[in-house]
Amino acid sequence: MSYDVLVPVDGSDRGFAGLEYCLASFPDASPTALFVADPAHDHTATVGSSEPTAERAQERGERVLERAADRADEYGRELRTELRTGTPHTEILAVADEKGADHVVLGSHGQSPITRPFLGRVSEAVVRRSSVSTTVVPETTAAIRDRELPGEILVPLDGSEQAEAALADALETFPDASHTAFHALDLPFDRPRSAVEGTYLEAVLEDRESRAEEILESAATLADERGATLETETAPGAPAREIVEYAESGGYDQLVMGSHGRSLAARLFTGSVAERVARRSPRTVTLVRGAPA
Incomplete structure (x- = not known):
């Protein structure tokens, strides 16, 4: 039986920690890496840049997914990739539903002054709304690689x-x-x-x-x-x-x-x-x- 795992990646270390966990923990699964280009939160813009925000976000997504595919290659795994534009948690949930994902693995971002670590805005929304089992990875990529999962x-x-x-x-x-x-x-x-x-x-x-x-x-x-x-x-x-x-x-x-x-x-x-x-x-x-x- 096929087991499909969706792994949102955003280029951050925590995002790739989720991919690392997936590749190490589900050797027989069919993983898909998803990047959601969110032009509304573009932190890569530079003063005087003439490149449209949407295009810049798309290009960044392509680079991130290429890195994800390279990491999967190191495991000898085939990784499907998906690039979407929109609000991250909305697109993650939509792709999980459209692709019939059995599981979602995502990194946890952000810290609260009250409780550390703390689910980030995107991961918390996915955890609350996902209809399938969800894994939250609050650790770094290095920590996951060092762990014998x-x-x-x-x-x-x-x-x-x-x-x-x-x-x-x-x-x-x-x-x-x-x-x-x-x-x-x-x-x-x-x-x-x-x-x-x-x-x-x-x-x-x-x-x-x-x-x-x-x-x-x-x-x-x-x-x-x-x-x-x-x-x-x-x-x-x-x-x-x-x-x-x-x-x-x-x-x-x-x-x-x-x-x-x-x-x-x-x-x-x-x-x-x-x-x-x-x-x-x-x-x-x-x-x-x-x-x-």
């Missing part, structure tokens, strides 16, 4: 169908990776077990631990059915923060998680935890859409 993958689970779909996707897409299923207990208090024993909070803790055990047992069963090995871990804390911190402290190479909901409204706004993780993670994050097989 797929590496160690952390799969956050919350008991939802979308999270289970993400686990199934990670196991099937990256069979050679090391997989860990992770559940954040999301306790309504920040106290050690010894401090809640004998209080009503102990029942809350036991309930969360029991649910975590059920979720991870279900994950282990899913992995067993696929002949895969799965590590399981839990930790107390708010899910988004705990997922990002656990992935970083554990040295994981990437995260794969469910993006909640498949309705039109859900396409416009991903699950709050998934979005926060995609915004804050210094590691590559894939948001999987769809129900488990």
